[in-house]
Amino acid sequence: MKVGYYPGCSLHKVAKEYNKSTYRIAERLGLEMEEIKDWNCCGALEVQAGNPLAAKGIVARNLALAEEQNFDLLTAVCPACAYQLINVNRMMIEEKQKAAEINSLMDNKNYTPGSVKPMHFLQVLRDKVGLEKIKELILPDNPLAGRKGVSYYGCFCVRPGDIIQFEDPDNPTFMDDLINVVGAETPHFPMKTKCCGATQLLVAKPTVETLTGNIIVNAKEVGAEFIVVACQMCALALDGQQKQAIKRVGGGDFSIPVLYFSQLLGIGMGLSYKSLGLGSNYVSPKKLMKPVKA
Amino acid sequence: MIFMAIQTFNLNTADLNFKNEVVAEEGGEHLKKCFQCSSCTLTCPVSDAGLDLNPRNIIRQVLVGMRKEVLESKAIWQGVGGYECTDRCPQNVRFTEIVEALRRIAVRESKNKDKNKRIRLSKEGKLKHSFDKRFSESVWLWGRTWEPEMIGRYLMYGRGLPFGALAGFRYVSMMLGMFLKFKIEFFPPWNSKARREVRAIYKKAKKKEQEINA
Numbered sequence: 001m002k003v004g005y006y007p008g009c010s011l012h013k014v015a016k017e018y019n020k021s022t023y024r025i026a027e028r029l030g031l032e033m034e035e036i037k038d039w040n041c042c043g044a045l046e047v048q049a050g051n052p053l054a055a056k057g058i059v060a061r062n063l064a065l066a067e068e069q070n071f072d073l074l075t076a077v078c079p080a081c082a083y084q085l086i087n088v089n090r091m092m093i094e095e096k097q098k099a100a101e102i103n104s105l106m107d108n109k110n111y112t113p114g115s116v117k118p119m120h121f122l123q124v125l126r127d128k129v130g131l132e133k134i135k136e137l138i139l140p141d142n143p144l145a146g147r148k149g150v151s152y153y154g155c156f157c158v159r160p161g162d163i164i165q166f167e168d169p170d171n172p173t174f175m176d177d178l179i180n181v182v183g184a185e186t187p188h189f190p191m192k193t194k195c196c197g198a199t200q201l202l203v204a205k206p207t208v209e210t211l212t213g214n215i216i217v218n219a220k221e222v223g224a225e226f227i228v229v230a231c232q233m234c235a236l237a238l239d240g241q242q243k244q245a246i247k248r249v250g251g252g253d254f255s256i257p258v259l260y261f262s263q264l265l266g267i268g269m270g271l272s273y274k275s276l277g278l279g280s281n282y283v284s285p286k287k288l289m290k291p292v293k294a
Numbered sequence: 295m296i297f298m299a300i301q302t303f304n305l306n307t308a309d310l311n312f313k314n315e316v317v318a319e320e321g322g323e324h325l326k327k328c329f330q331c332s333s334c335t336l337t338c339p340v341s342d343a344g345l346d347l348n349p350r351n352i353i354r355q356v357l358v359g360m361r362k363e364v365l366e367s368k369a370i371w372q373g374v375g376g377y378e379c380t381d382r383c384p385q386n387v388r389f390t391e392i393v394e395a396l397r398r399i400a401v402r403e404s405k406n407k408d409k410n411k412r413i414r415l416s417k418e419g420k421l422k423h424s425f426d427k428r429f430s431e432s433v434w435l436w437g438r439t440w441e442p443e444m445i446g447r448y449l450m451y452g453r454g455l456p457f458g459a460l461a462g463f464r465y466v467s468m469m470l471g472m473f474l475k476f477k478i479e480f481f482p483p484w485n486s487k488a489r490r491e492v493r494a495i496y497k498k499a500k501k502k503e504q505e506i507n508a
Contacts, residue, residue: 009439013479014472040488041438045375046429049394050401052320054499058433058492105498107491159377160388169381195339195376202448203422204372205464210343211374240468280475 004071005033008081015232017277021262042084057105059088064111074118079156079231085118138268145183146292150224151175154234182268187222191215198233212237213249226257239282257285308359321391334379347372349389365400371418424452437488
């Protein structure tokens, strides 16, 4: 199946391991994932803050590019990018006048609303690939089997629920299913969808440290050995500044490896440490790589 | 609990048109549906962490017409954009978008030529606005963000030169980590086609907004 891939700004360098591992598992699952050419930034929430019309214009340009390059399905692994693509697509379908206004911003491009279906890569795994197919590829004796892990969704994967329309925004479960498929247990994790505030990392660091610290300490309390995320900003907050965050809330001396769901599946499929970019994670996941003693 | 002196608000000084101003702004359309149930505040992680932000309170202040108090507060700048308030709201008020609208009004009014009506942005507001601006400029420059340029310029100018830039030292450990993992992009992303077209979109959008405001 042919899938258009919109990487977004962070995926090329800041979260290169996410990019790398996503390509690897897509290849294994038989998805022909191709990056759309000439893409530009989706504007996240920041361009929208000062200049809402231009923000919609630059997102529509990406959708028009996907249409031009004949992709029916456009996927992004950055939830903020996915949210922007889904939101503008929905807006252009629902409001004809707005669609004409947004299209008039682009010089030589035109997007027909609804011709591309944008979604997050998790949704592609659930709806287009299916859990059964993933299950077939998982090795039963992978190093994560028998461990305990929690899934952390954050904001844009599931919220706002009426726009994303992926999972129950209060208790999403698909990432838990992925952890179970790999063979690990999923203890109940109350902070699953609490925001980590990573977008404010450069503006209000103490706030972000508090929010993140609460999440990490809670994960430790429920007995998790690793946290699975689906967002590179969540990873930056939970992984990149884990030490400071735990210190801020007074959680003690420990560290928890943070994995992307693509890395989780990659480990389950027996892909190598290097090809999944696991060496690039801030908290080294090396201690997860030995099989659990029975 | 800390007991604070009660600051009463004189209703005669209320700006009764403020709520209409917010409703007219993009994202603020659903403001008047709020019935003050406080679901937003209870679910807000920032409120939980003990900061000033109280979504229910802000909506009430807007409805009553406390224009200056709301726009100059630091609370409207503390939201992290987690959409929890938006999601749990039984009346679909969409507080995250209201906050964005309020921020936009505050920035616009801080440049008001009439000195008596001018809004003074709080310190948090200036920082967040500066960050948004650098992000937007970076997209204009390269067609996508180039983090070293954007973050570097933000840390230099966000808090004001020369001493403000020293605040950048608190990010040193994080940046060193990125550097050691080869996660910093040293060369600018060079895609001239995307850049040219993004600039054209910015230009047209600006023109359109000026037409609406004029």
